[in-house]
Amino acid sequence: MKKIVLALLLGFILEHAPWRLVAITPQVLFTHPGPLQTSQRDDRYWDAITLEARIVDLGYTVTYTKKPIIGWGIPVWGVTDKREHTVVIDSDLHWNDRLYILSHEAAHILQPEWLDASEGEAFAESVAWIVTGDHYREHVRYLSRAKLEFLLMSITSWQQIYHAAAVLEDR
Ligand SMILES: [Zn+2]
Numbered sequence: 001m002k003k004i005v006l007a008l009l010l011g012f013i014l015e016h017a018p019w020r021l022v023a024i025t026p027q028v029l030f031t032h033p034g035p036l037q038t039s040q041r042d043d044r045y046w047d048a049i050t051l052e053a054r055i056v057d058l059g060y061t062v063t064y065t066k067k068p069i070i071g072w073g074i075p076v077w078g079v080t081d082k083r084e085h086t087v088v089i090d091s092d093l094h095w096n097d098r099l100y101i102l103s104h105e106a107a108h109i110l111q112p113e114w115l116d117a118s119e120g121e122a123f124a125e126s127v128a129w130i131v132t133g134d135h136y137r138e139h140v141r142y143l144s145r146a147k148l149e150f151l152l153m154s155i156t157s158w159q160q161i162y163h164a165a166a167v168l169e170d171r
Pocket of ligand 1: 104108120121124
């Protein structure tokens with residue numbers, strides 16, 4: 001009887017553990033944060049367009065402009081304004097990077113309200129990792145800027161992270 005219970009428990013854990021987050025965790029903890037590298041690839045154009053449509057479905061406009069800025073004139077690759085319902089992406093990026101940044105920004109739309117800024121970044125980047133399934137090195141580099149928050153989010157909010165990814169992938 002005990003063996004059956006243990007087997008069922010193990011099966012439950014194997015099926016429901018957030019493996020994609022677990023897989024990236026050691027790298028995030030031991031990587032030194034550094035500047036992100038851009039990709040020149042455009043083969044995920046249609047994935048980006050599909051995700052863009054999903055963001056529009058969420059009630060947001062998506063625009064591409066050269067070097068969007070935030071706050072004190074800091075250039076960023078993407079920015080989401082939840083009050084204005086806008087997502088702006090750097091038009092200098094190729095489509096694979098646009099997909100990456102779109103998924104990060106879309107995750108901000110879906111993130112729980114109570115997260116602080118660093119937790120929000122860890123949340124959004126975790127979702128982006130699950131949605132894009134590539135740019136591994138860049139996700140690791142970005143997440144390593146907020147190691148503690150990433151760990152915290154992985155443990156306390158992995159269900160919300162997976163839910164947000166499922167919404168964006170229309171699963
Ligand atoms: Zn962000």
